[in-house]
Amino acid sequence: MANVRVERTDDGGFRATNGRGAEVRIGGGGDEEGAFTPVELLLAAVGGCNIVTVEPLTAQRGHRLVRLAMTVEAQKVEPNRLGPVTVTYDVELPAKEAEEVYRAVATRVHEKYCTVSRSLEEGTEVRLEVP
Numbered sequence: 014m015a016n017v018r019v020e021r022t023d024d025g026g027f028r029a030t031n032g033r034g035a036e037v038r039i040g041g042g043g044d045e046e047g048a049f050t051p052v053e054l055l056l057a058a059v060g061g062c063n064i065v066t067v068e069p070l071t072a073q074r075g076h077r078l079v080r081l082a083m084t085v086e087a088q089k090v091e092p093n094r095l096g097p098v099t100v101t102y103d104v105e106l107p108a109k110e111a112e113e114v115y116r117a118v119a120t121r122v123h124e125k126y127c128t129v130s131r132s133l134e135e136g137t138e139v140r141l142e143v144p
Contacts, residue, residue, distance in 0.1 A: 076111035
């Protein structure tokens, strides 16, 4: 089971902490320097899920990419709803023959292996428990 704790901090901001002690500052999009908005965290989760899966699978097939980065973006189509999420890779291939492997891996990861993207596409239920 995956879980994080989200809480208000003493300075009035918010943070998410996982069981390994990693933290991410969360803000509402105002002047919170160094903080992600919740939507930015969602986009980072999509990108992170894809990239941490593409990297080892491409390397296992003998093609460690020279540069591997991506941009993940979406626009709000309603005040509380995002439109389509677009993932755009920025890669530098070690050789021309790596292109086919990289494209096949990136496509397969998107279609089958990224839990975050798959959950968004399938519409995972979010339950609320209010004690």
